[in-house]
Amino acid sequence: MSPQTLPAASATTSLTGAEIVLRALKEQGVDVIFGYPGGAVLPIYDAIFQQNAIRHILVRHEQAAVHAAEGYARSTGKVGCVLVTSGPGATNAVTGLVDALMDSIPIVCLTGQVATHLIGNDAFQEADTTGITRPATKHNYLVKDIRKLAETVHDAFYVARSGRPGPVVIDLPKDILVGKGPYTEAPKREHRSYRPQVEPDAGQIRKAVAMLKAAKRPVVYAGGGVINAGPEAAALLGKLVRMASLPCTNTLMGLGAFPASDPQFLGMLGMHGTYEANLAMHGCDVMFNIGARFDDRVTGRLNAFSPGSLKIHADIDPSSINKNVKVEVPVVGDAAAVLRAMIAAWDEEPAQQDREAIAAWWRQIDLWRGKKCLDYVQTGKIIKPQHAVKRLYELTKESGRETFISTEVGQHQMWAAQYFGFEKPNRWMTSGGLGTMGYGLPAAMGVQVAHPDALCIDIAGEASILMNIQEMATLAQYRLPVKVFILNNQYMGMVRQWQELLHGSRYSESYSEALPDFVKLAESFHGVGMRIEGADDLDRVIREMIAIDRPVIVDCAVDEKENVMPMIPSGAAHNEMLLASGQESGGGASVTDQGMGLV
Amino acid sequence: MADLNDNVQRAATIAVLVENEAGVLARVIGLFSGRGYNIDSLTVAPVDEHGRLSRITVVTTGTEMVIEQIKAQLDRLVPVHKVSDLTLEGPHLTRELALIKVVGTGSARQEALRLADAFRARVVDATTESFVFEMTGSGEKLDAFISLMRPIGLAEVSRTGAVAIVRGTSSLTA
Ligand SMILES: Cc1ncc(C[n+]2csc(CCOP(=O)(O)OP(=O)(O)O)c2C)c(N)n1
Numbered sequence: 011m012s013p014q015t016l017p018a019a020s021a022t023t024s025l026t027g028a029e030i031v032l033r034a035l036k037e038q039g040v041d042v043i044f045g046y047p048g049g050a051v052l053p054i055y056d057a058i059f060q061q062n063a064i065r066h067i068l069v070r071h072e073q074a075a076v077h078a079a080e081g082y083a084r085s086t087g088k089v090g091c092v093l094v095t096s097g098p099g100a101t102n103a104v105t106g107l108v109d110a111l112m113d114s115i116p117i118v119c120l121t122g123q124v125a126t127h128l129i130g131n132d133a134f135q136e137a138d139t140t141g142i143t144r145p146a147t148k149h150n151y152l153v154k155d156i157r158k159l160a161e162t163v164h165d166a167f168y169v170a171r172s173g174r175p176g177p178v179v180i181d182l183p184k185d186i187l188v189g190k191g192p193y194t195e196a197p198k199r200e201h202r203s204y205r206p207q208v209e210p211d212a213g214q215i216r217k218a219v220a221m222l223k224a225a226k227r228p229v230v231y232a233g234g235g236v237i238n239a240g241p242e243a244a245a246l247l248g249k250l251v252r253m254a255s256l257p258c259t260n261t262l263m264g265l266g267a268f269p270a271s272d273p274q275f276l277g278m279l280g281m282h283g284t285y286e287a288n289l290a291m292h293g294c295d296v297m298f299n300i301g302a303r304f305d306d307r308v309t310g311r312l313n314a315f316s317p318g319s320l321k322i323h324a325d326i327d328p329s330s331i332n333k334n335v336k337v338e339v340p341v342v343g344d345a346a347a348v349l350r351a352m353i354a355a356w357d358e359e360p361a362q363q364d365r366e367a368i369a370a371w372w373r374q375i376d377l378w379r380g381k382k383c384l385d386y387v388q389t390g391k392i393i394k395p396q397h398a399v400k401r402l403y404e405l406t407k408e409s410g411r412e413t414f415i416s417t418e419v420g421q422h423q424m425w426a427a428q429y430f431g432f433e434k435p436n437r438w439m440t441s442g443g444l445g446t447m448g449y450g451l452p453a454a455m456g457v458q459v460a461h462p463d464a465l466c467i468d469i470a471g472e473a474s475i476l477m478n479i480q481e482m483a484t485l486a487q488y489r490l491p492v493k494v495f496i497l498n499n500q501y502m503g504m505v506r507q508w509q510e511l512l513h514g515s516r517y518s519e520s521y522s523e524a525l526p527d528f529v530k531l532a533e534s535f536h537g538v539g540m541r542i543e544g545a546d547d548l549d550r551v552i553r554e555m556i557a558i559d560r561p562v563i564v565d566c567a568v569d570e571k572e573n574v575m576p577m578i579p580s581g582a583a584h585n586e587m588l589l590a591s592g593q594e595s596g597g598g599a600s601v602t603d604q605g606m607g608l609v
Numbered sequence: 610m611a612d613l614n615d616n617v618q619r620a621a622t623i624a625v626l627v628e629n630e631a632g633v634l635a636r637v638i639g640l641f642s643g644r645g646y647n648i649d650s651l652t653v654a655p656v657d658e659h660g661r662l663s664r665i666t667v668v669t670t671g672t673e674m675v676i677e678q679i680k681a682q683l684d685r686l687v688p689v690h691k692v693s694d695l696t697l698e699g700p701h702l703t704r705e706l707a708l709i710k711v712v713g714t715g716s717a718r719q720e721a722l723r724l725a726d727a728f729r730a731r732v733v734d735a736t737t738e739s740f741v742f743e744m745t746g747s748g749e750k751l752d753a754f755i756s757l758m759r760p761i762g763l764a765e766v767s768r769t770g771a772v773a774i775v776r777g778t779s780s781l782t783a
């Protein structure tokens with residue numbers, strides 16, 4: 011909606027536009043903004059200078075401001091806030107916005123704009139920001155009337171956090187920021203047009219419960235929606251899964267929604283998911299999808315996806331349901347509300363679970379688990395990247411510190427997902443939908459700002475880390491002791507892996523040539539640099555890294571030619587998984603011509 | 610609901626009630642182009658007394674699954690109040706308006722006027738060498754008239770695209 015009505019009653023004395031913005035941010039609970047100044051937003055920077063309630067973190071690139079706000083949002087459940095200038099400031103932020111859109115992260119991004127009378131004149135640092143960001147955001151606004159400014163900010167926060175969360179842009183012309191107008195408080199009434207359904211339909215819940223209770227081979231497939239619905243949703247998921255003895259798998263975005271150490275956890279599913287998770291998905295008779303979206307990285311070849319199952323899909327976004335995969339029982343609602351309703355309805359459903367069938371199903375799953383699809387062999391000096399992540403996990407756990415992990419994009423990201431166990435939601439930040447290299451460092455920075463005493467580690471690749479390396483300066487300025495742990499395989503490993511499997515090992519442009527000396531690089535940014543050359547250094551350096559209360563880069567040399575396994579090649583089905591050499595092959599998929607055309 | 614697995618294409622006339630604000634039409638059109646849906650026609654105008662609400666009528670074709678997607682995607686746009694699939698709502702009226710210019714002299718003019726009369730097209734402009742006809746009706750009726758005019762001297766056509774409304778008492782409100 012556009013805030014066209016003005017709740018005149020609460021209008022108070024006039025403030026400048028910039029003051030109105032800050033006051034509205036404060037009312038919305040913002041305590042930190044990630045931003046970068048420029049001509050069009052100078053009035054806001056002036057207002058920031060004159061107050062203490064909201065902290066500003068000066069990033070070194072606007073893309074990083076958005077990723078930092080994403081890390082902040084995902085680790086706290088609050089809306090992340092960004093401030094950038096017009097033109098290049100706004101265009102630099104676009105990658106971050108699309109990233110947040112794809113992963114459903116609530117962000118409000120304020121962009122400066124040239125004065126209203128200059129809009130459309132190709133003025134200095136003018137860009138059509140609302141035009142450019144329309145498909146990059148959940149919603150956006152251009153404020154042309156200062157009387158609507160406060161209400162627009164309130165509206166933006168409501169839209170960003172309600173329903174399926176997402177990024178929202180408010181474009182602020184400079185004359186609006188310096189003009190004077192009234193402040194209005196957040197409206198108490200319902201939104202005019204955007205009112206997503208939170209509580210599920212009782213009839214659909216009954217159908218879902220009846221179907222799930224009747225299952226002989228059930229599986230729960232939980233995604234990022236459970237994380238977005240807050241810690242209570244994860245607790246309720248745990249309750250339902252345990253009381254009904256259900257096997258549970260998580261998507262990449264859902265890791266932490268169900269504890270990794272729980273015996274009922276099957277691991278991650280999808281392209282690089284576990285053998286047991288993918289075969290359980292393939293062989294189940296009832297699938298309960300909560301807060302996931304049947305992404306192509308999860309389903310593999312659609313016409314071979316879980317062919318014999320009845321499917322329940324609960325999602326806050328009705329457009330996610332029946333988009334890729336047809337389901338029998340759609341349930342629209344917030345994940346916590348859905349799970350609460352299902353638990354309440356469980357005992358009312360007269361049918362009893364077939365405990366014997368479910369026990370047999372678990373025996374089948376245990377056979378699949380027996381394949382030990384994530385096993386690797388670590389011998390000698392050369393470090394297997396899997397081993398590095400495993401030790402990082404075990405040693406951080408040993409340290410007893412509250413730990414948050416972010417990643418860049420590539421093989422290291424998948425190894426982090428496979429070998430780092432997440433027990434709680436909101437501890438895992440990764441760019442799932444967009445797959446943005448350069449996400450991890452700024453995201454970890456945002457997490458560290460929100461959790462100053464926690465251990466925040468970016469598990470990185472040597473190629474990805476260079477995409478937002480400038481943020482080392484931000485870490486130094488604000489004394490944010492983020493740890494960057496580089497799995498340095500000297501390759502854009504994920505690209506190299508695909509070239510090996512799909513393009514006849516022709517490693518076109520995927521070698522990481524002319525890398526910087528990461529130790530010196532860390533030092534030049536006022537941090538600590540460390541190197542791990544062989545397996546015998548691994549534990550010592552990780553322990554040291556954990557103990558240092560400053561930004562650290564660890565350059566960990568790992569096996570250059572290691573591939574991420576298991577793998578469902580593009581265009582293949584879940585039961586046609588490739589396993590690591592030495593393990594028996596799953597169904598022996600090779601890449602088809604059709605699969606070659608897929609990404 | 611029809612079977613979502615069906616590969617049969619159907620036409621759908623969808624009415625969308627939206628906030629009348631800057632960019633809302635771009636959002637709707639961007640959704641269709643960004644997700645690869647068809648737009649057969651699209652009309653928009655404010656419809657309430659304060660000019661705060663606009664009604665968009667989109668005619669599209671797709672499989673049942675695609676049409677369900679289109680409706681769900683439209684519905685989650687922030688400024689959208691209501692989405693209604695008139696094709697499923699039951700009996701509804703669809704109308705389109707066209708302005709049709711025919712240029713010619715002599716017997717062609719006579720023929721044009723005679724056909725216009727049969728089709729109840731009104732003459733809204735005339736010179737010694739041209740007519741502009743105004744015509745409302747279903748899209749098919751306009752198509753038929755326009756194709757008859759083609760050999761006679763059809764010079765230019767301007768059409769609104771379809772607007773539609775459900776018959777009877779039920780109505781689409783915000
Ligand atoms: C911005 C961006 N550009 C390109 C890609 C394509 N891409 C995916 S993974 C990858 C290689 C990453 O290399 P590195 O960071 O060293 O990680 P590794 O796979 O070696 O662990 C590339 C280029 C991407 N995901 N993001």
Ligand SMILES: [Mg+2]
Binds near residue numbers: 420473500503
């Ligand atoms: Mg690499």
